[in-house]
Amino acid sequence: MIQKLLDIDRRIIFVLVLVAVATPLLMGTVLPITPTKEVQAAYDEIEKRAAGDVVLVSFSYGASTVPEMQPMARAILRHAFRRDLKIVAICLWPEATGLAQEVLEDMAAEFELQYGVDYAFMGYKPGNFSVILNMGQDFHSAFPQDHWGTKADELELTRPLRSLKDFDLVFDLAAGDSIEFWWIPYGQEKFGFPFAAGCTAVMAPDLYPFLDSGQLNGLLGGLAGAAEYETLIDHSGTASKGMSAQSFAHLIIVAFVIIGNAAYFISRRTRPEQRS
Amino acid sequence: MARDTYVFLGFLLLFAVVNIGLVVSGLLSADWTGLGVITGAGMTLALYSFLYKDNPLFKFAEHVFVGVASAYIFGQYWYPTIYGELIAEWTELEAGETANWWLLAPTALGLLMLTRFSLRFAWLSRYSFAFFVGLGAGLTIPRYISSFILAQIEPTLRPLSLSWDGFNLLVILVGVIGVLVYFFFSVEHTGVAGRVSKVGIWFLMVSFGASFGYTVMARISLLIGRVTFLLEDWLHLM
Amino acid sequence: MLFFNRTLPLIVAFAFGMLGIVIYYIPHSGAQSVEREMALWVRIVFAFAYLLGLYSLLNLHWQRIRQHAAGWGYSLVAIASFSLMMLFVVYNDGHGPFAAQAAAGGYKWLFDNVHVACASTMFSILAFFIASAAYRTFRARTPEAALLLVAAVIVMLGRVPIGREISEFFPVATDWLLNVPNLAAKRGILLGVSLGAIATSLRIIFGIERSYLGGGDE
Numbered sequence: 001m002i003q004k005l006l007d008i009d010r011r012i013i014f015v016l017v018l019v020a021v022a023t024p025l026l027m028g029t030v031l032p033i034t035p036t037k038e039v040q041a042a043y044d045e046i047e048k049r050a051a052g053d054v055v056l057v058s059f060s061y062g063a064s065t066v067p068e069m070q071p072m073a074r075a076i077l078r079h080a081f082r083r084d085l086k087i088v089a090i091c092l093w094p095e096a097t098g099l100a101q102e103v104l105e106d107m108a109a110e111f112e113l114q115y116g117v118d119y120a121f122m123g124y125k126p127g128n129f130s131v132i133l134n135m136g137q138d139f140h141s142a143f144p145q146d147h148w149g150t151k152a153d154e155l156e157l158t159r160p161l162r163s164l165k166d167f168d169l170v171f172d173l174a175a176g177d178s179i180e181f182w183w184i185p186y187g188q189e190k191f192g193f194p195f196a197a198g199c200t201a202v203m204a205p206d207l208y209p210f211l212d213s214g215q216l217n218g219l220l221g222g223l224a225g226a227a228e229y230e231t232l233i234d235h236s237g238t239a240s241k242g243m244s245a246q247s248f249a250h251l252i253i254v255a256f257v258i259i260g261n262a263a264y265f266i267s268r269r270t271r272p273e274q275r276s
Numbered sequence: 277m278a279r280d281t282y283v284f285l286g287f288l289l290l291f292a293v294v295n296i297g298l299v300v301s302g303l304l305s306a307d308w309t310g311l312g313v314i315t316g317a318g319m320t321l322a323l324y325s326f327l328y329k330d331n332p333l334f335k336f337a338e339h340v341f342v343g344v345a346s347a348y349i350f351g352q353y354w355y356p357t358i359y360g361e362l363i364a365e366w367t368e369l370e371a372g373e374t375a376n377w378w379l380l381a382p383t384a385l386g387l388l389m390l391t392r393f394s395l396r397f398a399w400l401s402r403y404s405f406a407f408f409v410g411l412g413a414g415l416t417i418p419r420y421i422s423s424f425i426l427a428q429i430e431p432t433l434r435p436l437s438l439s440w441d442g443f444n445l446l447v448i449l450v451g452v453i454g455v456l457v458y459f460f461f462s463v464e465h466t467g468v469a470g471r472v473s474k475v476g477i478w479f480l481m482v483s484f485g486a487s488f489g490y491t492v493m494a495r496i497s498l499l500i501g502r503v504t505f506l507l508e509d510w511l512h513l514m
Numbered sequence: 515m516l517f518f519n520r521t522l523p524l525i526v527a528f529a530f531g532m533l534g535i536v537i538y539y540i541p542h543s544g545a546q547s548v549e550r551e552m553a554l555w556v557r558i559v560f561a562f563a564y565l566l567g568l569y570s571l572l573n574l575h576w577q578r579i580r581q582h583a584a585g586w587g588y589s590l591v592a593i594a595s596f597s598l599m600m601l602f603v604v605y606n607d608g609h610g611p612f613a614a615q616a617a618a619g620g621y622k623w624l625f626d627n628v629h630v631a632c633a634s635t636m637f638s639i640l641a642f643f644i645a646s647a648a649y650r651t652f653r654a655r656t657p658e659a660a661l662l663l664v665a666a667v668i669v670m671l672g673r674v675p676i677g678r679e680i681s682e683f684f685p686v687a688t689d690w691l692l693n694v695p696n697l698a699a700k701r702g703i704l705l706g707v708s709l710g711a712i713a714t715s716l717r718i719i720f721g722i723e724r725s726y727l728g729g730g731d732e
Binding site for chain 1: 546547549550552553554556557558560561564613614615617622625626629630632633634636637638641642644645646648649650652653654663666667670671673674675676677678679685689692693696697700701704
Binding site: 022025064068124129144212221246 | 352357360419422497502
């Protein structure tokens with residue numbers, strides 16, 4: 001019996017996971033979300049900015065992390081535009097351009113923004129850390145034109161921006177090591193701008209040393225971070241709706257870990273001759 | 277026919293029937309947007325079919341993805357950089373503007389890199405890699421010293437105090453030292469070094485456990501995203 | 515010939531490596547201009563580096579088709595889908611390849627409905643396998659493994675709303691685990707990785723590490 005439990009077909013486990021995720025989504029279950037201090041700190045960074053301040057948002061993620069990162073991007077931009085901040089968007093990953101374009105177009109329609117005045121989309125430049133180094137010295141050298149070919153000098157928003165020091169806040173949305181190995185050593189360390197970030201949940205634990213040292217002023221980790229930010233800006237988006245499914249899926253996996261270990265230890269006790 | 281063939285054909289038939297129903301009922305528009313949702317749903321389900329068993333549908337979708345992704349990324353290198361910064365620099369000059377002739381140097385280095393595939397001229401690509409790797413190594417050193425070593429040691433050595441914060445600082449100090457001793461393999465991990473490295477292992481296990489918990493969260497989040505797309509955007513059940 | 519094949523590239527690596535270190539410490543505007551120019555050069559060389567990877571991928575699939583290797587039909591699918599997407603890349607919604615990138619068109623459609631769908635799905639499949647692994651293979655065989663699993667369970671419950679509903683212990687414990695022992699371990703790893711990266715960079719600059727040159731010494 002225990003052995004049958006241990007040897008269960010993994011497709012049954014797959015179905016249970018799918019049910020745990022789909023059921024709360026179909027039922028529209030909502031659970032209360034409490035923001036953590038790291039997300040609150042990121043929120044406070046945007047709250048501190050005055051109307052008209054310029055924020056650089058760097059999209060450093062790809063299509064594989066859309067479910068985690070797009071809700072985060074929408075929440076950050078929604079908050080920034082509500083506070084009349086100006087946004088300059090860049091991409092440090094090639095896949096991010098289509099994703100950034102989608103979010104910016106949706107926000108532009110919602111807030112009736114004027115391109116080139118309220119926001120600008122500079123597109124993607126290859127080179128990883130060298131883009132940040134380039135921007136640090138001369139923003140127009142790194143991004144001589146926007147994604148659509150208009151010269152940076154011709155856009156009202158980007159015309160006066162000369163280097164990273166001209167930004168009031170830099171926000172990186174990352175699925176790779178751009179926060180830790182590009183922005184902090186090649187940007188924040190030299191130019192000292194306020195820096196906050198959002199990242200996939202996989203990377204979040206790695207960034208706590210930078211929160212402690214003050215090199216990072218706030219952090220959104222994964223879908224939970226995005227949901228907490230949506231709670232802070234009082235907007236129920238995709239992330240908040242997904243947290244109930246997230247909760248039940250985690251419960252199922254914790255149950256798997258406990259049941260699997262319990263079955264393992266019981267089977268070891270009932271078969272002493274197989275003990276090493 | 278084998279059982280799997282029946283399953284495969286049944287799946288295709290069900291997919292077609294569902295989509296026809298969605299279009300006829302007006303839940304999906306009969307235009308490029310609607311076709312896009314159907315395509316997205318089809319690719320999603322084809323890839324998920326791997327959970328049942330590795331099958332031709334999964335392999336087909338996987339290879340379509342590889343082809344589309346590599347061409348898309350080429351576009352992202354072509355338009356902003358190869359065309360936008362190099363070709364346009366010399367072909368779209370306005371009156372009174374002069375080209376940045378210095379750009380010929382990285383262009384030449386870039387083209388030399390492509391000689392990697394020639395048996396006879398592959399040695400020329402070494403200059404490109406030497407520039408790229410050498411400069412990268414040089415830029416790394418002072419920045420890593422400043423932002424990773426100095427900036428991380430300073431908060432570790434803050435003054436301790438008789439408070440909860442002081443206790444946490446002590447735990448962090450002990451943990452950092454333990455982990456550093458664990459990774460110092462030039463000294464045998466016996467005696468005092470062995471005990472300290474054991475403490476480091478405990479801290480590493482907690483850290484890996486936290487990372488595992490977050491990894492589970494990340495993967496489940498991605499699943500939630502796809503299930504939301506299927507239930508909301510495709511089937512309109514949410 | 516050995517001088518041009520091996521020695522001169524090593525001299526180039528040394529020269530640019532030392533340049534990268536030295537310009538960090540010179541605040542003069544001339545040095546900063548050099549740094550800006552070098553960053554621009556790296557960006558442009560990086561763009562060509564992608565072509566290496568693209569060629570390798572296409573060549574791999576082309577060889578499979580030529581040799582009728584196992585699964586060559588799928589390689590045909592890969593090349594066909596690449597060609598279709600390239601057609602849209604070049605067409606650029608009617609503007610052609612020698613104009614700025616268009617905002618919409620077949621290129622965007624394929625990205626939104628094929629690329630995004632496939633990329634998200636591929637990674638989300640891992641959710642199922644992680645659940646299966648959690649049940650079948652994650653065993654607390656040693657005290658260290660048990661500690662790992664306990665930490666994982668606390669974080670998994672502490673970072674979702676239901677953890678707080680079960681008990682306040684989970685979010686509080688998660689917060690402490692992440693900000694104290696996890697921080698300590700990650701900081702130790704970061705220090706070790708940084709020292710290793712600096713050592714490797716020095717080896718590259720001084721020509722001890724030469725694997726990036728590739729191939730033999732001819």
